[in-house]
Every structure is written in structure tokens, then in C-alpha cells.
Amino acid sequence: MPRTDVSTSATGAWIGEGGKTLLVERIFKAPRELVFKAFTDPAMIVKWWGPREWPTTNKVMDVRPGGVWHYHMTGPDGTEAWGKAVYKVIIPVEKVVWVDYFSDAEGNESPEMPSTLATFNFVDLGDGRTKMSSMSEYASAEQLKAVTEMGVVSGLSESLDKLDELLETLL
Numbered sequence: 001m002p003r004t005d006v007s008t009s010a011t012g013a014w015i016g017e018g019g020k021t022l023l024v025e026r027i028f029k030a031p032r033e034l035v036f037k038a039f040t041d042p043a044m045i046v047k048w049w050g051p052r053e054w055p056t057t058n059k060v061m062d063v064r065p066g067g068v069w070h071y072h073m074t075g076p077d078g079t080e081a082w083g084k085a086v087y088k089v090i091i092p093v094e095k096v097v098w099v100d101y102f103s104d105a106e107g108n109e110s111p112e113m114p115s116t117l118a119t120f121n122f123v124d125l126g127d128g129r130t131k132m133s134s135m136s137e138y139a140s141a142e143q144l145k146a147v148t149e150m151g152v153v154s155g156l157s158e159s160l161d162k163l164d165e166l167l168e169t170l171l
Helices: 032-040 141-150 152-170
Strands: 005-008 021-028 056-061 068-074 080-091 095-103 116-126 129-137
Touching (some): 021 141, 032 095, 080 116
Antiparallel strands (some): 021 129, 095 116, 116 129
């Protein structure tokens, strides 16, 4: 299984970022167009987003600047964890930028939980391979620490494993 590389500015990997940035990189054996589609197609993203034991359900996914992706993941005990992403930038096959929030079922953002400015870049490496880089920026080092302790790194790594498996079935 491909390795997911993770760096956090809190560990000193991002000098000058103030400990507020998480970078995740992954190389997929799939064309850039397909990897980008997996991030922007409602039918595809639910097949890989979230940890294995927490399947994702879309309430709405409107992929355009200003559009919203409102979804929830359902845990093994039936607990629903709601999220909301507001798209800022969409550059077909190259980049997706959104602000990600914890929310409720109505889409109200949780003021107690940190939001994330997430930038996903997709680079064609040739030979049908794509490098995906995800940079997540938080308002403070404390917010990054909090989401790291909540398991964001392992959850994202598991999601990307699922994405890799999905892409393999589509090639």
C-alpha cells in the first residue's frame, strides 16, 4: 500500500508557519483527472472519505467557488459526525481549496471546533501517476494539536488508503 507522508509545522518541518500547518502528500497510480474527480464527484467521494468504520453520506455537494459540501460520517455505534466544506477555489484537475468546518445536521458551523483552510493540489507525474498534496492551515498551533489528538492524521491516511483502493478498481 502506498505510504502517506505527513509533516506538521508543529514538529519544525514548516519553519515560519507558527506551528499551524499540516501537510499530507500521497502518490496515486492513477491519472490526475481521475484523482481530481474522486475529490469532486459526489458519487465517488462517499466511497473513500473518512475512516473505514465511518462511512460518509452527502447531504449536498455543490462543487464551485462559494458552493458547499455538507456531509456526515456515521460511526459503528450510529453516531453522526457532521462536516461542512465551503469551496473557495476550483481549478479543474489542478486544485481544490475549501474551508472545512465541524457542523450540525443543518449546516451550522460549530464555534467550539477549529475550522481548516484546506488546499489540495494535484500534480501529473507522468506514467499515469498523480501526486496529491494537502495543506491544512489552522488559526493556531493549539488548534492543529487538538485535531491531531482527535485523529485527523490517521483518519486522513486511512481515507487516502481507501481512495487508492477505489482508484485501482477504476483503472
